[in-house]
Amino acid sequence: MPVTALVSVKSSGVTASSLALTLASKRPSLLAECDPAGGTIRAGLLAGQAGAGYGLYHLARAERTGLEALANAFASHLWPLDPGGHRKLLPGLTDPAQAAALARTWDALADVLHIMAEQAGYDVFVDGGRLALEAGRLHPIFTPAPLLYRADLVLLVVRGTEQSLTLARHVLPVLRAELQEQGSGGDALALLLIEDGGFRAHRVAEVLGAPVLAALPYDPGPAHYLTAGGRPPRGYGRSPLLLHARTATEHIGAAAARRRIHQHYPRPAASSQVAGILQRLNLQHPQAGVSGG
Template identity: 40%
Template sequence: MTIFALQSAGGSPGVTTSAIALALGWPSRVIVAECDPSGGDILAGLLGGHVPPGGGLLTLALEAGRAGDLAVSAFWRHLIELDAEGSRLLLAGLSDPRQSIALQPSWPGLAATFAAVPCDVIADCGRLDASGAVPPLLAAAGLVALVLRPTLRQVSRARPRIDMLTEMVSRERIAVLLAGDGPHSRAEVAGALGVPVLAALPRDAKAAALLADGLGSRRALRARPLMRSAAGAGRALREAAALAGRPSVASQQEAGYPAEIAAVDAGDRS
């Protein structure tokens, strides 16, 4: 299905919280994949340490290295259910940022696997900077959304990162997701950055405390402003990805992206 890659320009706008909120409001089965090279937070945050570590992104990559391939069927063993129905799933991220070095050769295979699973994947890619980008994953994404607050500081940080993204993906697959409060409107941010602002998630301290740190009860979560907005934001992201379409095999190969990603795309279109 489609990979939705979320990144920030720094300043902690809440990429992980946004990813979880989007997933909980997603209209179909979805996987949250913690792909931030600096490490994942959901096991200790939303899940409050109640799920023992094990499996996850690094173990999946190590298994793939030993087997020489990433079987989609084996991928499901590494997922954790985030709801009773098993329709919101988690691929837990790294527990130590030093592990990201060992993970680098595995990104092409991981990206190809994400693109091949029969449901959407929301990839929390953390902060976008010169050393923290994951180009193979971005190349396979149907949409890359830069998460930021509508403030001058965040917009200023986003400008060069939009330029960085255009070196890795086509501009029509880049968008902005606003998170939290700020003095600037969606139209002002879109005009300053030259890419569409697809949605805005409001500041919601109670919902954020639950999603980020597991504080509070899930009982009333669905009625919170953040969750109501997240459902609409998810629809906007899916519509934008559908309009953008996937990059052609030729364009991926010309850009130097791994052949296995292009092969997955070709298989989807056949």
């Protein structure tokens, strides 16, 4: 299964889309909330159930001990998003000031996410937040750059509006060049379109010079539930957002598989111990979960 990172230029729906994909995937799935500006799911969809003692920030210290310690910490900081525990969340930072501590953790976390995807069979999504640039490059603290370099696919989430496309046009060449130079290639980059505004997929692809890999409908009720929490709206489980998200996960899986056939990018060398720690996650069935998934 692929590791897919989602990013935006400006609050376009990264978190809602990442959650929709994670909840809609046909396979076991995992969302790592790695937005350096801070996570929003803990206070939103999780309604504060996961305390500050849980999540991404706590992995920084474990990483300093080694990959095995990181894998153990990772496994114990995942929060179930469904009663069966097949959909999991690594809750994000509680304070943007914590981002600096993560700068040296991203690379090892990328190893863990790839092991989850390739050896434990999870569909892995990364909420990479808004892109921040410094001197024409991805900012080393305000962007989880190593996670983007190492992702199988990087999806820039855009809306079909003039404003969204104008903003994206400036950032796309930088992101593509970074993935080309430091990542698995510029072709890892694609667009996820939120169908809001007058620009259709083919026009968005034309204007931005990048493929639209998937599109999600403008569906405010379910999107609001995913970002703000509360009670799921009527028909949420069969909502256009979740139904299209399910199709999108298929497109994402197929695109990642196609890329993999065409090139060999470096795979993490997991010790059997680390792989074992993460594979055991498949056998656990935690009790907590989020209603309506």
